Amino acid sequence: LLDKGRWHGIDVEEPWIVIRGGSARPSVAEGGLEYQMDHYLGTVEISEVTEPLSSGIYSRSGDFDFVRRGDQVILLPVPEDEAVSGVPDPAFRNRLLSIP
Numbered sequence: 001l002l003d004k005g006r007w008h009g010i011d012v013e014e015p016w017i018v019i020r021g022g023s024a025r026p027s028v029a030e031g032g033l034e035y036q037m038d039h040y041l042g043t044v045e046i047s048e049v050t051e052p053l054s055s056g057i058y059s060r061s062g063d064f065d066f067v068r069r070g071d072q073v074i075l076l077p078v079p080e081d082e083a084v085s086g087v088p089d090p091a092f093r094n095r096l097l098s099i100p
Contacts, residue, residue, distance in 0.1 A: 001053060001054075001055050002016075002044070002046075002053065002054040002055070002056070002073055003052075003053065004052075004053075004054060005049050005050050005051050005052045005053045005054050006049050006050065006051050007051050007052060010046060010049050010054045011046065011049070012046055012047065012048070012049055013045060013046060013047075014045070014046045014075065015043050015044070015045055015046075015078055016043065016044045016045075016046065016056070016073045016074060016075050016076075017040065017042075017043055017044075017073070017074055017075075017076050017077075017078055017079070018040075018041040018042050018043065018044060018058065018067055018071055018072070018073050019035050019039050019040055019041060019071065019072050019074065020035075020039040020041060020071055020072075021068075021069075021070035021071045021072055022070070022072075023035045023036065023039035023072075024039075024072060024074065030093050031092060031093040031096040031097065032092045032093060032096075033074070033076065037079065040061055040079060041060060041061060041062075041066075041067060041071060042058060042059050042060040042061040042062075042067075043058070043059050043061075043078055044056040044057065044058050044059075044073055045057050045059070
């Protein structure tokens, strides 16, 4: 259950990633957010959206990665490879750098 809904622009079947609470940090050098791969818990695919709330199906990334109070759900690309998990999206970085 997410505390954001249609009022916030949430769409059905949108994949959100779940990371351990407090582990995402702004990337000063690259732009965007960065986190360690061991803080990546899985994904939530939004299945139902109302005006103030959304709900979805959680798919965990490991055997014992459970969501707990305070964990964060963020609309970011799902990491494809553990080697690049802490690297911000280069296209997002380029868009940030092009802002005058």
